[in-house]
Amino acid sequence: MTELKLTNVSKRYGNNVEVLRDINLEINQGELVVFVGPSGCGKSTLLRMIAGLEKISGGTLEIDGVRVNDFPPSLRGIAMVFQSYALYPHMTVRENMAFALKIAKKSKAEIKEAIDNVARILQLEPYLDRLPKALSGGQRQRVAIGRSIVRDPKVYLFDEPLSNLDAALRVATRLEIAQLKEQMPDSTMVYVTHDQVEAMTLADRIVVLADQSIAQVGAPLALYERPNNEFVAQFIGSPAMNLLSGTISATGPQTTIRLDSGGTARSNVPSSAAMQGAAVNVGVRPEDFSLGDANAIADSGSAAALFSGQVDITEALGEVTLLYLPAENGRIIVKLPGIHQGLRGQNIALYADPAKVHIFLAGQSLLTYKDHA
């Protein structure tokens, strides 16, 4: 069942500053959808438009089948958790959670029951009579979440709720949100973040926003494995996917690309004969490279390496080792599992499994490339 539906939604400031255009998105009941994107891409603006804090310049927004473009925030059936928690500093935790219910003129018994219930779920019972300033950051964020649960909204909106927390607390609170979502399987959540880990771990679906519109929507692993375009390919995953320019030298169910840097890449992505000679970018994630000895390859010549070069910098993180190799534009990054020492200054050759090699034509993945003309 569709809970939230955006049709051709756009946002303009004044007449010519366009922040978002043609946003089409359907969010189902019980789904947790994460908006990610670089800063300034409009993800928070989109969330605030759903909340009713920003006017919608064009298109329609439907919540539960009702067009709510012109509804004030309180009538849209949404609750929002702000990055800064936005707790009322002069009210106790209990008063903070009761505020919306008091405004809605609920009875005292009803309010008490709702608060006690939520306090139990979020383990806030010992703190109900404290002021926000007497709480830690994680507790404050729990209060902010509790305040939204009390209202029993159709859609929960989270605006970067963890970015004010320190790293350890962020992980703990992330897990709490994931647990909370499991406890409330019917609730719909929209979650804005710039943190990929949050997006990958929490989301049922991720919406990647870029360049004023949606770059791709999909399940986290789908975005990782089959990015539609270069932007999503480089945005999801860390370190970012390596891109190497080249031309298609052989087409068919498998595609072979002669790289400008001299190597050869083979990919399981099929290509049509018309694409022979087309200039493309080959994308390989740092963790998908495997290592070979550059000299050995030159001798045998049979299995051509994808890239060879001298290791410029190494970064040992313990669980993985990062290698940086200078390339014509920037550096190629290789992520090897485990600890590798003595690679710095060595000439190495890089290989990749054809199943993990992506091809982009004019920025679009060859898998979804439409413009065959």
Next chain:
Amino acid sequence: MRVRSSNKAMGSFVGQRPALSWAVHLSMLFIVFLWLFPTVGLFISSFRTADQISSSGWWSSLSTQEQQRSPIRITGTETQDKGLYVVVGKLFSSEAVVLRAWGTSSKRPNEYQPGATAQLKRGRSLTIDADGRYRFTAQQSQAGKRLPRVFTTASSPPEFTFRNYDYILFQGDNSDSMAKAFLNTFTVTIPATIIPILFAAFAAYALAWMEFPGRSILIAAVVALLVVPLQLALIPLLKFHNEIGIGKGYLGVWLAHTGFGLPLAIYLLRNYMVSLPRDIIENARVDGATDFQIFTRIILPLSFPALASFAIFQFLWVWNDLLVARVFLIDASGQTTVMTNQIVELLGTRGGNWEILATAAFVSIVVPLLVFFVMQKYLVRGLLAGSVK
């Protein structure tokens, strides 16, 4: 911690920090002293007698004073004792005054020791003891004649009295009384503080958080009004008050103070309210609060420090005001006089009676002092702590 590490980092500047803090402390001390000196002086003077004020400064009020006193003429009823006509009495009203020396001539005011007997002309004699008791004897009756004057040097211990306050505040029938003026000043000040805050808080919220056309022009106009001298408006405003029938009176002075106080009030409160976190207000909006509910339940409680600081400003300014009160309030009947005006009048009628003036002045500053000391904790309290990280 940070100080120490930065000192280490820039070793050559180590000496500057203590020097700076010394300078800060010294100037603080100087300011405190500058403020305390006249205030304490006024406070002490208001408890001293006229005699003491005229003979010594307040800083020596705690020590015993030895000084030459103005001549005292002996008076008393004459009695006959063994053929002599005798007059006995006491020179000083206070028991604590001790005579050091005395004389009967202005040329030799310290001629005799206490207890000595002075032989005067025409068979008269005078004995004065250390406690000021005197015995005057004469061969003939002195009825109808002037008795001699006595010049004395006496030491008196510190003396403090509530008589000045009693006179200024509780002798309701005299024209020097501050009691009525004190109440009148309250009648002017309290509404003249509350009314502008009330208006300004609403206006400040609208100017800070509500979207409407012309908002920035209104804000600019308020800022422009800050620099308009109020003297410009005195005569036109008084004429206006007379024409609409308010005339001179409390209503007029409340309105005038409200008008003159509003630009600053709106400016201060708006600046404070606009600095409140937007998220809190938006959250209240998502929670379903109307603008009025946001104002009363969120903004007003959070703006308390700003409201308190403006209330202090406005209270002090209205309390100390003379000009506006004279123009809009005080009429010929004198029934609506305020303390500043009363002190001006005391300066005219009792210019020499410093004890009265000091007491009147202290009565007029005690309320502002109390207001400041009670409210100052609200000035420094940060209500926002803990709402946002």
